[in-house]
Amino acid sequence: MTNQNYALIGHVHQNSWTSSVGLYNLSNTNVTDDDGNQTTTGYDAFPGFRFVGKLFFDTTTSNFSMSDINFYYYSSGNYDGYGTYSSPSFAIPSSNMLQSGSYSGGNGYSYMQWGEGAYPSRYNGNGQYNWGSDVTDVDGNTVTASSPRRGVWTQFVVDCHYQNTNKMPAFKIKSAAATNGFNANTTDSSETGYGGGRYYNGGGGSNNYYSLDNFYLQTSYNFRGDLFAYRIGRGNYVGGS
Amino acid sequence: MPTITIYDCATGEQTVREMTEEENAVRIEALHNAEEEMKVREQERVDAQNGRQKLLDLGLSEKEVTALVGPPPPEGAPDVEAPDPA
Numbered sequence: 001m002t003n004q005n006y007a008l009i010g011h012v013h014q015n016s017w018t019s020s021v022g023l024y025n026l027s028n029t030n031v032t033d034d035d036g037n038q039t040t041t042g043y044d045a046f047p048g049f050r051f052v053g054k055l056f057f058d059t060t061t062s063n064f065s066m067s068d069i070n071f072y073y074y075s076s077g078n079y080d081g082y083g084t085y086s087s088p089s090f091a092i093p094s095s096n097m098l099q100s101g102s103y104s105g106g107n108g109y110s111y112m113q114w115g116e117g118a119y120p121s122r123y124n125g126n127g128q129y130n131w132g133s134d135v136t137d138v139d140g141n142t143v144t145a146s147s148p149r150r151g152v153w154t155q156f157v158v159d160c161h162y163q164n165t166n167k168m169p170a171f172k173i174k175s176a177a178a179t180n181g182f183n184a185n186t187t188d189s190s191e192t193g194y195g196g197g198r199y200y201n202g203g204g205g206s207n208n209y210y211s212l213d214n215f216y217l218q219t220s221y222n223f224r225g226d227l228f229a230y231r232i233g234r235g236n237y238v239g240g241s
Numbered sequence: 242m243p244t245i246t247i248y249d250c251a252t253g254e255q256t257v258r259e260m261t262e263e264e265n266a267v268r269i270e271a272l273h274n275a276e277e278e279m280k281v282r283e284q285e286r287v288d289a290q291n292g293r294q295k296l297l298d299l300g301l302s303e304k305e306v307t308a309l310v311g312p313p314p315p316e317g318a319p320d321v322e323a324p325d326p327a
Contacts, residue, residue: 020264024248024250029251067274220272
């Protein structure tokens with residue numbers, strides 16, 4: 001395989017319950033191509049981010065509110081304190097965008113709220129999982145309908161791209177989950193293209209730099225699962241063999 | 242103090258540590274916002290149910306009310322002691 005432009009720079013396999021997971025130093029990681037050349041995942045060479053994951057929630061609540069699940073994107077560089085606020089929406093783009101703030105440099109964070117794009121993992125919030133009848137897995141083991149293995153996983157992807165030389169970030173989130181019924185005998189699924197949030201921009205004032213260095217997930221309920229962080233390069237800096 | 246799992250992409254090291262004061266303040270704010278949001282949503286559901294019942298009391302049929310204001314709101318949280326079968 002030839003060199004590629006996607007670099008997997010971090011993976012958290014969270015196999016115990018927690019309410020917070022972070023991926024740090026997103027812009028200070030070295031990648032190596034097939035010839036041994038090293039490139040740092042900074043903004044010039046790697047303007048894009050992608051966060052992918054799957055989550056399993058430990059709760060008997062029957063649904064989440066938008067602010068139960070949050071992503072935070074921390075800056076350690078200068079930015080213009082000019083935020084874009086968005087109300088929770090299932091439309092793309094959100095129907096309610098508002099820009100406010102001032103041109104002041106500093107450190108801060110952007111955030112997304114997207115709880116309504118996720119499902120609790122237990123059927124109907126009653127402590128059971130109940131995906132149909134018993135089945136046999138590929139290893140020959142019986143998996144009962146009430147096994148946690150039949151619970152609902154929520155999957156998500158967040159893309160962030162520095163869209164021009166002023167390095168103004170744009171975010172997009174999409175999540176999905178499916179179960180065989182939170183109401184009796186129905187098949188339900190949940191999908192959202194957008195949560196609400198506040199997104200700090202750079203480039204409008206004296207500071208043209210917004211350094212997105214740390215990312216973390218914060219939830220009201222405990223979860224386990226996997227999170228992956230990728231940087232996306234302008235060129236093929238990543239060894240593929 | 243709650244803990245957080247941190248993966249450092251530069252070093253490849255994963256650690257579990259206590260949250261900083263700032264991180265915990267953000268966490269508490271998010272929890273508070275979630276509670277407030279759920280209260281608002283429950284009140285909206287009760288208002289919708291009450292409004293629907295008033296239309297029915299005026300003599301409109303179920304179909305007529307649904308045509309006017311849409312389907313009835315979902316029921317509240319399920320009965321944990323006696324859940325519906327799958």
